Amino acid sequence: MDFARRTLLGQMARLTAGAALVPLSSLANAGINDQPPRREGDSSKRYAMLIDLRQCIGCQACTVSCHIENEAPLGSFRTIVSQYEVENEDTGDIATMMLPRLCNHCEAPPCVPVCPVQATYQREDGIVVVNNEACVGCAYCVQACPYDARFINEKTQTADKCTFCAHRLDVGLLPACVESCVGGARIIGDIRDPDSQISRMMAEHHDDLMVLKPEQGTSPHVFYLGMDERFVTRPLADPAIWDVRDNEGKEIGYEFAGH
Amino acid sequence: MSLLATEILTPRYELAWYPWAVQYFFMIAISYSALMLSLPGLVFRRERFLPLARLALLVAVTCTLVGPVALLADLHQPARFWHFYASPAPWSWMSIGAVLLPPYVVLTILYGYFAWRPALVTRGAEGQGWDAKLARLLCLGNWQTPQLAVIVFGALAALFACGIMLYTGAEIAILASRPLWNTNWLPVMFVLTGLIAASGLVMLLNRLMAGANADVYRQGLKVILVAILGAAVVAATWFIQGMTGYSPSVQAALESVRHNPDWTAIAAWALSAGVVLFLVTVAMLRAPKWQRWAWLLGLLAIHMGWAFRWLVLMEVQTVAKNTAGYYHLAVEAGSYGLLGIIGTFGLWLAVLLIIDILVPWRDVNNARSATY
Structure with missing residues (x-):
């Protein structure tokens, strides 16, 4: 059952990566749970990220640089490498699988229509952002995201997420995670521009690209190259890490189970 | 080629909805269910349902007042609640709920007020004690209570109650990210378990505050019987759907029960509580002499209504979306945890006692003479 299901998911993942290149028709006049109109941003662009897993060494430089750039509270992450x-x-061969995770800036982001105060929205260039001065902290979007890409920031008490470092992109800089990636595994760019590096790579590797959880119908715009289809959906894995607490219940570190 | 994968690095995610959410869903479900229980006696004016309606109205008004407080507390930015009205999002069920909730609260209070006012007038005319003075104050002047007001506000409140039933269920059921929530049966189950809990609470208060009226026990038991049978049919249909076709909701439930001992225990408990509730209800309806213990069964009914919401809203949040295993559900002692739960119940008790002191709710009567 698992093999068949996972193969199917893998095929769906490829299919969906293709479908995502076709811009969706206008989603205005939104009914209940439909996508509301996009606002702000450059409508001539559509930002996306390609992650070349063949180049990822799992060093977590992206995790750290994102943490510093975006000042997420300790223990909360806008991006991390699983x-x-x-x-x-x-x-009996053993290998390590690295899976950088971040917001997928979906074409149909389920987190956006649930927001009851229009605080989270999708820009014309596809980037999903949160106006944390409007956010009421209801956490509905956190529940709606199938990728656990959102969290409630304990400092601001509002929803927080990866923005593709929109503040950097808007002034011509690369996102912190892309800038710091030692293997050059993360490629960001405008997929409407056929000459951009990401467009060229997506054309070249079109059949090998995968997205996470394609069955959710979200049309993610973070594409993975060199992905094992068994990791496309929630992996069938054993949890192995446990936090260790002292006698007062204070967290003092992590250790592996069984070690 | 088969693989054994072990997760060696993953962040821990905090649960984003606190026990406050459970308290809101519990209070508001009891509120709309009790409102429905009050209709035969007060809106349709069936005399034999009047004792039930008196208690049900008290329960409806008190829970309606307390529920929104818990809802506000579950926001991480409660002071920004006005954003719901300054920038509404009609495509979001939560936004629709924010529009439905205030009129529902106001209509329920008006329904209660107009039902209680004739009794307040009577008490106000009965002497010079502080309670009579207070009653005269609460009458807001010297005018005749329009008989139609109870019917009109009761019917309107019931209409908005249907909206509350719909939105509280739909806002959870549309979330495809959590397969366990993503089923159309969830809103139905919320309503049925709400009816069970509301009947339970009415039976409990019948014992504590209304002299253990036999009619109320019998009618409450009948509502529980119908609701528990309905819940059993819904649960069976949901399960059979998952067995005969593909239902991510059923599949996720089975996986959780199979792999997590906590979930196995919860499933066993829910099943046995449901069966016990059903069997004892049937036994009491067949042997009326046992009905004086119905308030004890009421406690189990209240437990079922609350535990269902705890399971759905809190336990489901512990199922990881992306990573292996389950998140840890730690109920803290502070206001985000235990204090919040106890505080909501404490607030409800306070509201109940204040209304009990101020309002002669036991004297609500449909007789024309009492409404001068």
């Missing part, structure tokens, strides 16, 4: 130890049951 790491899995993978064992081939037949041969």
Whole structure:
């Protein structure tokens, strides 16, 4: 069952990566739970990210630089690299799987229509942002995101998420995670510009690109190259890390289970 | 090739909705259910339902007053609640709910006020004690209570109650990100468990505040019987749908029960509580001499209504969306946790006692003479 299902998901992932290149028709006149109109941003652009997993070494430089750039509270992350130890049951070979996660800036972001005060919205260039001066902190968007890309920022008490570093993009800089990636695994750009690096790479590797959880119908705009389709949806993995607390219940660190 | 994957690095995610959300969903469900229970006696004026209606109205008004407080507390920025009205988002169920809730609260209070006013007038005319003085004050002047007002405001409140039922269910059920929530049966289940809890609370207060009226017990037990049978049919349909076709909701539930001992225990508890509630209700309806213990069964009914919401809103949040395993659900002692839960119930008790002191709710009567 699992193999069949996962193969199907893998195929869907490829299909959806293709479909995402076609701009969706206007979504104005929104009914209940439809996408409201986009606002702000450059409508001639559509930002997307391609993550070349073949180049990712799991160093977490992106995690750290994002944390510093965007001042997320300790323990909350706008991006992080999930790491899995993978064992081939037949041969006993062991490998490590790196999976950088961030907001997918979906074409149909489920977090946007749920917002009851229009605080979270999608810009014309596809970037999903939160106006944290309007946000009431109801956390409905946190629940609606299938990728756990959102969290309630404990300092601002409002919804927080990756913005593709829109404040940097808007002045011609690269996002912190892209700038700091030692392997050059993260490529951001405008997929409406056929000459951009991301457009060229997406054309070249079109059939090998995958997105996360395609079955959710969100049409993510973070594309993975060199992805194992078994990690496209929630991986069938054993949780292995546990936090360690002292006698007063204060967190003192992490350790691996069984070590 | 089969793989064994072990997650070695992942962040811990905090639960984004606090127990306040459970308290709101619980209070508002009891509120709209109790409102419905009050209709036969007060809006349709069936005399034999009047004792039930008196208690149900008291429950409806008190829970309607307290529910929105818990809702406000679940916002991380409660002072910004006015943003709901300054920039509404008609495509969001939560925004629709923000529009429905205030008129519902106001209509329910007006319904209660006009039902209670004739009794307030009577008490006000009965002497010079502080309670009579207070009653005269609450009458807001010397005018005749329009008989139609109870019917009109009761019917309008019931209409908005249907809106509250719809939005509280739909806002959870549309979230495809959490398969366990993403089923059309969830809103129905919220209403049915709400009816069970409201009947339970009415039966409990019947014992504590209204002299254990036998009619109220019998009518409450009948409502519980119908609601629990309805809930059983809904649960069975939901499950059979998952067995015969593909339902992500059922699949996620089965996976959780299979892999998590806590969930197995919860499922076993929910099933046995439902069966016990059903069997005891049937037994009491067949043997009226046991009905004087119905208030005890009421406690179980209240527990079911609350525990269902705890399971749906809190436990489901512990199922990781992307990562392996489950998040830790820690109920803290402070206002985000235990204090919030107890505080909501404490506030409700305070409101109940204040209304009990101020309003002669036991004397609500449909007789024309009492409405001069």
